[in-house]
Amino acid sequence: MPNEINMVVEGRRIIDFQYFFDQIKIINNHCEAMGCTIDNLQLIKEYKTGLKSIFITKCNMCNLEFQLLSSKSSNSDMDINCGAVTGAMLTGFGRSNLNELLASMNLPIFTQNIYSKCHDQVAKWWKEAAEESMQEAAKEEAAEAISCGEMKDGIPVLTVIADCCL
Known part of the structure; x- marks a missing residue:
């Protein structure tokens, strides 16, 4: 042969x-x-x-x-692709910026499809983390209001301050 x-x-x-x-x-x-x-x-x-x-x-x-x-395939952990897209998102990069960086290092680049899948996964993780964090913060604020006796009709009263920023 x-x-x-x-x-x-x-x-x-x-x-x-x-x-x-x-x-x-x-x-x-x-x-x-x-x-x-x-x-x-x-x-x-x-x-x-x-x-x-x-x-x-x-x-x-x-x-x-x-x-x-090149690395373990795992749906539960952040793989190298999602890690790169996360870094791009954190630094204000988009796919084209990330691809320019990768190309300058002679590394493979992202197709729109792969980048979008990772971007959607990262956005989902961030949304879940933000919701969990906000729920935990609300529980802590409610517990603090209860301990200080700030209640109205059995409901903790929380003071909210907004600065009108979007």
Whole structure:
């Protein structure tokens, strides 16, 4: 069987080093019977999603294929893409500003679709955190009003001051 040509990865990538290294250790001696090692792996494809990559490798001895992920895929934690979009949002960047920064570092850029999905996820997290924080603050204010005896018809009375800013 002819050897497939190794794909060349252009540019830089951000990886979760320990996770990536652990994956490499797992596939290093993947077929001891044939003597396969990491030296027999060829990079054949890369799938990019924003700053996350999935590298597809193939052993030129046993023909097994393996995936190497640049970082863990988790729906509960903030991944590298949402982290980058969060940073962009916090600094007043939009997608084009973020992409300019990434391109200047020779890193993959965000498509509108990936950026929008992350932006929506981050906005949802912020909304949930703000609502939780406001509810906690209201409970604390009500408890303070009760302890000070500021009640009307059994309801804590809170003083609210607004400065008319939008």
